Each structure stands twice: as C-alpha cells, then as structure tokens.
Amino acid sequence: MTAIAGIEYGGTVFIGADSQASSSYEKATRADAKVFVRGPYIIGFTTSYRMGQLLQYAGTLPIPPTSPNALHGFMVCDFMEAARSIFKDGGFLKITNGEETGGAFLVGVRGRLFHVESDGQVGRNRAGFDAAGTGAQVILGALHESRTRTDAPERIRSALRAAEAWAPGVGAPFVIKAGGARD
Numbered sequence: 001m002t003a004i005a006g007i008e009y010g011g012t013v014f015i016g017a018d019s020q021a022s023s024s025y026e027k028a029t030r031a032d033a034k035v036f037v038r039g040p041y042i043i044g045f046t047t048s049y050r051m052g053q054l055l056q057y058a059g060t061l062p063i064p065p066t067s068p069n070a071l072h073g074f075m076v077c078d079f080m081e082a083a084r085s086i087f088k089d090g091g092f093l094k095i096t097n098g099e100e101t102g103g104a105f106l107v108g109v110r111g112r113l114f115h116v117e118s119d120g121q122v123g124r125n126r127a128g129f130d131a132a133g134t135g136a137q138v139i140l141g142a143l144h145e146s147r148t149r150t151d152a153p154e155r156i157r158s159a160l161r162a163a164e165a166w167a168p169g170v171g172a173p174f175v176i177k178a179g180g181a182r183d
Helices: 049-057 068-089 136-145 152-166
Strands: 003-009 012-017 020-022 027-029 035-038 041-045 094-096 099-101 105-109 112-116 129-133 175-179
Touching: 003 041, 003 105, 003 112, 003 136, 003 152, 012 035, 012 041, 012 105, 012 112, 012 152, 035 049, 035 175, 041 049, 041 175, 049 068, 049 105, 068 105, 068 112, 105 129, 112 129, 129 136, 136 152, 152 175
Parallel strands: none
Antiparallel strands: 003 012, 003 129, 012 175, 020 027, 035 041, 041 105, 094 099, 105 112
C-alpha cells in the first residue's frame, strides 16, 4: 500500500512518497525511500520494494533524447526495454500465460512526468501531475484542487497528507525530491 505523487513544474519533476510498507495484517515505516534520483531520472515506485531497489541500483538505464518530441517513444521502447531487462535479471519480472508483468511507478525525465503501469504501458497525464498507489485517487483530487498554487513540494506534501487521512496503508514520513530536469 502506497501513495506516490508527482508534478511537472518549471522544467523539473517533483515526486513525493509515503514511507509505509503494509499488508492486510502488518505495517512498517521504512527507512529506504520509495522515491529516488538516478542520473537523469527521478522515480517514485509502488508495488514492491524489490522492484524499486532494482530500478535504483541494478543494470543501466539509457540516456534520454534531448528532443521533447522523441521522449514518449523513447520511454515506451528504450526505457521500458531497459527496465524489463533489469526486472528479468533481478528475478522480479513475472510471466503468467505468456504475459509479462512488473510493477507501477512514476518516472520524471527531461521535465516530463510519466506513469508506468504493471503491464509496461507508459502514459503521461495532460494535467502535469499524476499519482500511483492506493492513495492515487485522493492525491489526484488534492493536486487538482491545488493546481493554482506554485509551490510544488507543498502541493505534494498536502496531497500525501490527504492520502494518509483517507487511503488505507499510507503513512508518514513523506519524502519529496526534485529531479528529471529539462536540459
């Protein structure tokens, strides 16, 4: 159970995450964050700490193109092929009836925020913000309501507090980072 919030602002991507790991019968506050910066990327993950650890430390992620028009295709093909390879080599990629699945995460690069689903699809919300995890719908509502404010970290903090209040398995402390900046 998780809450991940991301915002594109001023050519930088801000992502925040809660720190709770939980199931239906236990919970723990983790010291290792669900959000991190790796080279030109900022990533906030859900699904599994193993998946996040692999994205943070394993393999090689490709260098993104400088052209904004080429970025989505790059994320769909090159970035996801690298992530898939990292998941496979790390024993995380699941194959059921021939279908590969990983996990969900937000990734910022070159000032753009992308949402990767467990089947590997890559989307980008026109609103300039997005969310993942059990707190996603609460976060999206909070970010929508705060869209006229310009303090991205405070918008994220406020949305994560709302998710903590209204979504199961979401808990402070909140970690908010900036990265994935446009060149």
